Amino acid sequence: MTAHVTISLDVNGERVDAQVLPRLNLADFLREHLQLTGTHVGCEHGVCGACTVRVNGDIVRSCLMLAVQAQNASVVTIEGLSDSGEIADLQAAFRDRNALQCGFCTPGMLMAAQDLLRLEAEPDREQIREHLSGNYCRCTGYQAIIDAVETTARTRMGRTL
Amino acid sequence: MKASAFAYARATSVSNALELLATHGDRAKVLSGGQSLMPAMNLRLISPELLVDIGELTELRGIAVTGDVLRIGALTRHAELARSPDIAAHAPLLTEAIAHVAHPAIRNRGTLGGSLAHADPASELPACMVALNAVIIVRGQAGERRIGAEDFFTGIYETALSAEELLVAVELPVARKNSAYFFHEFARRQGDYAIVGLAAQAIVEGGIFADLRLALFAVGDRPVLAKAAKKLVGAAVTPVMLSGASAVLGEELDPHDDQQASAAMRRHLAKVLLARCVSALLGRPDLNAGGSA
Numbered sequence: 032m033t034a035h036v037t038i039s040l041d042v043n044g045e046r047v048d049a050q051v052l053p054r055l056n057l058a059d060f061l062r063e064h065l066q067l068t069g070t071h072v073g074c075e076h077g078v079c080g081a082c083t084v085r086v087n088g089d090i091v092r093s094c095l096m097l098a099v100q101a102q103n104a105s106v107v108t109i110e111g112l113s114d115s116g117e118i119a120d121l122q123a124a125f126r127d128r129n130a131l132q133c134g135f136c137t138p139g140m141l142m143a144a145q146d147l148l149r150l151e152a153e154p155d156r157e158q159i160r161e162h163l164s165g166n167y168c169r170c171t172g173y174q175a176i177i178d179a180v181e182t183t184a185r186t187r188m189g190r191t192l
Numbered sequence: 193m194k195a196s197a198f199a200y201a202r203a204t205s206v207s208n209a210l211e212l213l214a215t216h217g218d219r220a221k222v223l224s225g226g227q228s229l230m231p232a233m234n235l236r237l238i239s240p241e242l243l244v245d246i247g248e249l250t251e252l253r254g255i256a257v258t259g260d261v262l263r264i265g266a267l268t269r270h271a272e273l274a275r276s277p278d279i280a281a282h283a284p285l286l287t288e289a290i291a292h293v294a295h296p297a298i299r300n301r302g303t304l305g306g307s308l309a310h311a312d313p314a315s316e317l318p319a320c321m322v323a324l325n326a327v328i329i330v331r332g333q334a335g336e337r338r339i340g341a342e343d344f345f346t347g348i349y350e351t352a353l354s355a356e357e358l359l360v361a362v363e364l365p366v367a368r369k370n371s372a373y374f375f376h377e378f379a380r381r382q383g384d385y386a387i388v389g390l391a392a393q394a395i396v397e398g399g400i401f402a403d404l405r406l407a408l409f410a411v412g413d414r415p416v417l418a419k420a421a422k423k424l425v426g427a428a429v430t431p432v433m434l435s436g437a438s439a440v441l442g443e444e445l446d447p448h449d450d451q452q453a454s455a456a457m458r459r460h461l462a463k464v465l466l467a468r469c470v471s472a473l474l475g476r477p478d479l480n481a482g483g484s485a
Contacts, residue, residue, distance in 0.1 A: 033197045033198060033199050034199075036200060052197065053197075053198055053199065053200030053243065054194065054195045054196065054197050054198060056194070056195075056230070056234075059194070075193060075194070075234045076230075076231035076234050076235055077227060077230070077231050077294075077298060080295070080297065083297050089271070089297075089300040090296060090297045090300060091297050091300050091301050092227075092297050092298065092301070094230070094234065095226055095227055095230040095231065095234075095298075095301065096226060096230070096301065097200075097223075097226070097230075097243075099200055099202070099245070100223075100226070100245065100247060102202075143296065143297065146296065146297075147296075160382070161382055162296055164295055164381065164382040164383045165294065165295025165296065165297055165298065165383055166295075
């Protein structure tokens with residue numbers, strides 16, 4: 032009964048077919064089967080946010096989703112988001128503001144921050160804090176991260192005006 | 193940690209899911225959004241032999257208003273509840289409460305039915321169902337049962353749902369004229385489980401409660417519909433009446449001690465919430481004079 036299941040999905044714009052065990056979560060599938068190690072695995076119970084990826088346009092915890100649940104889904108990882116250039120300005124702002132130190136939380140932070148900026152063009156600091164509340168950072172104390180997201184939002188607004 | 197091995201079945205219809213549950217009973221678990229089930233499995237708190245994935249049963253998703261009844265499918269995700277104009281218009285208590293449920297990435301996957309079936313006594317949505325006097329609809333191979341929210345929650349992670357049944361929907365009465373709601377919880381951080389919370393639904397006519405339902409959570413083994421509310425209905429609330437209700441509330445609650453708060457602290461915070469709630473619902477700042485959190 033605990034047999035392999037065939038799945039096919041889209042990961043960063045490429046079709047992927049695989050045979051997986053039901054117990055394999057999406058984070059481990061991305062990291063170990065596809066070598067997309069930008070998705071980090073921290074707590075493995077949905078608390079730390081390091082494994083945040085985009086599934087069908089919405090951010091989710093890839094440690095709380097089974098690979099078999101991603102059947103027919105469209106998954107975007109930090110590699111896809113970075114390579115497409117969608118968050119180049121956000122990444123630059125993180126560097127400029129020292130919004131990372133060890134970098135472990137950064138892929139999940141960028142995923143969650145970009146999700147907010149897509150939903151809300153000009154969030155205030157409280158909204159930024161709230162949207163990133165599910166992503167832990169043990170280095171920065173968060174201020175620099177909030178600064179980087181706020182700066183990016185302002186710059187993007189200026190560009191579109 | 194990782195979940196231990198299990199078999200997986202993707203249900204193709206509600207009747208298919210019910211067949212699987214009838215065959216496997218309590219060796220199987222229903223997988224909906226997985227936002228409570230997967231952590232429990234990853235921590236090896238539970239190790240089901242089979243997961244019945246109902247994620248593709250679109251018939252269980254959606255929000256519909258028919259006459260005076262708001263029906264919400266069990267698979268409706270928290271994020272869908274949060275942005276639904278029907279929920280905002282007819283059950284605004286839920287719209288407000290949903291913002292306190294975990295974090296955006298969790299709300300994108302978690303489902304109403306999953307949260308109710310999981311029945312964590314510290315979670316928001318079971319208490320909202322009790323405050324809103326919801327009917328929980330469950331289906332088994334023998335047919336449907338309609339269970340009042342107060343009878344549905346029976347203990348910590350325990351409900352009236354049997355292992356062979358599936359929670360399919362909830363029905364709520366649409367908010368009536370003069371209805372008012374209040375939601376607040378104390379938590380260490382945004383998105384954490386509450387230390388104490390209160391979901392309230394009321395009918396206020398001419399500054400007097402015609403009806404008041406106070407559902408407290410994280411203060412017992414299930415959401416508690418406070419009997420103290422009866423002390424506040426049918427007459428203009430005075431500070432004396434409120435302190436009487438507060439005393440009754442303190443006696444009827446039996447909160448637990450844990451790392452987050454002592455029972456005494458929880459009882460105190462429940463009383464603070466009661467005063468804030470009554471004051472806010474009646475628009476009477478004078479009733480919230482004492483007691484700080």
